[in-house]
Amino acid sequence: MSNGGGESGKKECEQRTKGRFGGGEEFGRAIAKISVAQICENAGFQSFQSSALETLADIAIRYIRNLGQNANYYANLAGRAESNVVDVFQGLEDLGLSQGFLGLSDVNRCPIGSGLVREISQNVNLEEEVPFLFNVPRFPVVKETKLAPNFLQVGENSPNGHIPHWLPKFPDPHLYVSSPVWNPRPLGVPVDKTDLTKEQKKVEWPLMNLQHQFACNGSAPPLFVDPGDATTTKGAAQSNPFLSAPLRFGEKEVTPLFHPAKLESHARNHVLEEKVAPVIDKAKSALDSEDSRNKIVLNSRPSVQFKLGISKKLLTSAMGLSSQRKSVEKTACWFESDDKKDEKKRKKEQILKGPMDKPQELDHL
Amino acid sequence: MNQNQQVNEGSRGRQDDDAALSEFLASLMDYTPTIPDELVEHYIAKSGFQCPDVRLIRLVAVATQKFISEVASDALQHCKARQSAVIKDKRDKQQKDKRLVLTMEDLSKALHEKFHSPAMIGAQSPHAMVDFGENDAIGDRNERLDVKGW
Numbered sequence: 001m002s003n004g005g006g007e008s009g010k011k012e013c014e015q016r017t018k019g020r021f022g023g024g025e026e027f028g029r030a031i032a033k034i035s036v037a038q039i040c041e042n043a044g045f046q047s048f049q050s051s052a053l054e055t056l057a058d059i060a061i062r063y064i065r066n067l068g069q070n071a072n073y074y075a076n077l078a079g080r081a082e083s084n085v086v087d088v089f090q091g092l093e094d095l096g097l098s099q100g101f102l103g104l105s106d107v108n109r110c111p112i113g114s115g116l117v118r119e120i121s122q123n124v125n126l127e128e129e130v131p132f133l134f135n136v137p138r139f140p141v142v143k144e145t146k147l148a149p150n151f152l153q154v155g156e157n158s159p160n161g162h163i164p165h166w167l168p169k170f171p172d173p174h175l176y177v178s179s180p181v182w183n184p185r186p187l188g189v190p191v192d193k194t195d196l197t198k199e200q201k202k203v204e205w206p207l208m209n210l211q212h213q214f215a216c217n218g219s220a221p222p223l224f225v226d227p228g229d230a231t232t233t234k235g236a237a238q239s240n241p242f243l244s245a246p247l248r249f250g251e252k253e254v255t256p257l258f259h260p261a262k263l264e265s266h267a268r269n270h271v272l273e274e275k276v277a278p279v280i281d282k283a284k285s286a287l288d289s290e291d292s293r294n295k296i297v298l299n300s301r302p303s304v305q306f307k308l309g310i311s312k313k314l315l316t317s318a319m320g321l322s323s324q325r326k327s328v329e330k331t332a333c334w335f336e337s338d339d340k341k342d343e344k345k346r347k348k349e350q351i352l353k354g355p356m357d358k359p360q361e362l363d364h365l
Numbered sequence: 366m367n368q369n370q371q372v373n374e375g376s377r378g379r380q381d382d383d384a385a386l387s388e389f390l391a392s393l394m395d396y397t398p399t400i401p402d403e404l405v406e407h408y409i410a411k412s413g414f415q416c417p418d419v420r421l422i423r424l425v426a427v428a429t430q431k432f433i434s435e436v437a438s439d440a441l442q443h444c445k446a447r448q449s450a451v452i453k454d455k456r457d458k459q460q461k462d463k464r465l466v467l468t469m470e471d472l473s474k475a476l477h478e479k480f481h482s483p484a485m486i487g488a489q490s491p492h493a494m495v496d497f498g499e500n501d502a503i504g505d506r507n508e509r510l511d512v513k514g515w
Contacts, residue, residue: 028407035400036433040467042399043437045444048467055472056433060400061408063429068409071425082415085386085424092428120424121389123431 032057063095070094092116172209179206390420398426405429439475440467447471 036057037048070091075083093116182203402419405426416422444465 028404031401031404035404038399039430039433040437043434044441044465045437045467046465049469052467052469052472055469056436056467059436059476060429060433063432064400064405064408064425065412067425067428068412068414071409072413072415082417083421084416084418085390085421088421088424120427120431121385121392123427 029054029057029061032061036060066095067091089116174206174209177206179203390424393420393423393427396423396427398423398430400426400430402426436472436475436479437467439478440471441465443471443474444468 033053037053040048040053040056067088068091071083071087074087074090075081078087179202183199402422405422409422409425444467448463
């Protein structure tokens with residue numbers, strides 16, 4: 001049976017190897033590939049097919065593992081936990097060199113007495129020494145497992161004193177205390193957004209704390225603190241001023257806000273703020289919706305001032321004047337013809353002069 | 366009498382063997398095998414082999430190196446045989462590239478020879494049997510490596 005043809009077969013093979021062996025296996029295989037390549041180079045090869053090299057490296061690894069297994073088996077058979085030289089030679093025999101060696105047929109012999117030792121020693125003496133190219137560190141690197149902190153480490157007193165201090169400490173209350181559940185409001189009811197964010201925060205805090213706990217393995221203080229919990233609030237405030245609970249209304253004196261509607265009396269110079277301030281508020285509250293952004297863009301277009309070339313008008317121009325001028329010009333362009341140009345010009349001048357005489361007409365802006 | 370003689374011969378043989386072994390182990394420390402010690406240690410530790418002695422690890426490394434070099438030399442012979450065969454057929458054209466490349470074909474032939482020789486058939490132990498056929502991760506697409514015996 002084949003392993004599945006072509007590339008799909010190769011992928012299966014790779015997945016199987018990854019599943020069978022653990023992490024750190026890739027490093028070992030890479031080192032084995034390099035050493036096998038060195039051996040082959042010593043034998044006389046000048047280059048390798050990558051698949052052939054990988055195969056040979058895999059065979060070398062299997063050989064090492066099988067030899068270890070056999071040696072361990074013979075050691076256990078003899079009632080020992082650690083293998084010795086005799087076990088290794090017995091294992092080598094089992095793996096069997098294809099050529100065989102002297103004394104294999106003799107049943108009552110010691111494994112060392114065979115020609116195997118002579119073969120290997122000859123091999124060592126005759127072959128020139130080809131040391132491995134790189135310095136290989138001890139692997140796999142064992143990470144120190146970080147245990148949960150015990151009472152003594154954290155500095156807490158064990159409750160009631162009946163629990164020894166070297167046992168791990170209890171988990172923080174926010175992990176097992178029930179937190180407020182998100183309460184969706186019915187549709188159609190006008191929603192006060194500040195209330196919504198407060199509720200969201202209440203629900204999120206314990207979850208964020210839990211995440212943080214997992215990340216720091218329980219040793220760090222909680223990041224987010226429920227303002228209702230007075231004791232932890234103080235602790236959090238001491239550690240990080242930016243994370244302290246927000247001040248309640250009336251706790252601190254703040255300068256009063258200017259309501260944007262009051263600016264209507266100063267229409268000429270503050271038309272810009274009138275238009276832009278509510279727009280900015282809208283932008284803050286509706287960050288995600290792109291429609292509102294588009295609306296903002298559309299609304300802010302009239303606020304752009306264009307120089308239209310009539311210098312006298314510029315001196316006295318307000319926001320509304322420029323926009324009106326533009327709209328007048330646009331309509332003039334649509335209906336313009338050579339014959340009626342003079343008439344249109346006259347009309348324009350009339351309209352432009354008009355607002356200067358009657359300032360109250362601008363209120364509609 | 367015969368038995369005594371045999372025992373005497375046996376004991377003398379064993380003494381020689383022990384001497385040879387101790388010499389060999391001493392020489393192992395001078396020789397640095399191509400396969401690094403850390404690699405060998407990692408893989409034999411995976412199979413349960415516990416030994417604080419460095420010489421045994423070197424012994425395993427040397428044995429593996431011997432095995433791999435044998436396979437490589439067999440594959441080299443196959444490769445050279447193929448090249449010489451090609452040159453014999455087409456002498457008029459340019460000589461084939463003299464570059465010696467380890468290919469899957471040569472490798473599989475060499476491994477077949479190694480594990481299907483008559484000497485191997487007798488020396489099979491149950492815990493060393495490995496069937497490369499379906500479970501193997503290195504299965505060749507064209508040829509199946511049917512390796513039994515270790």
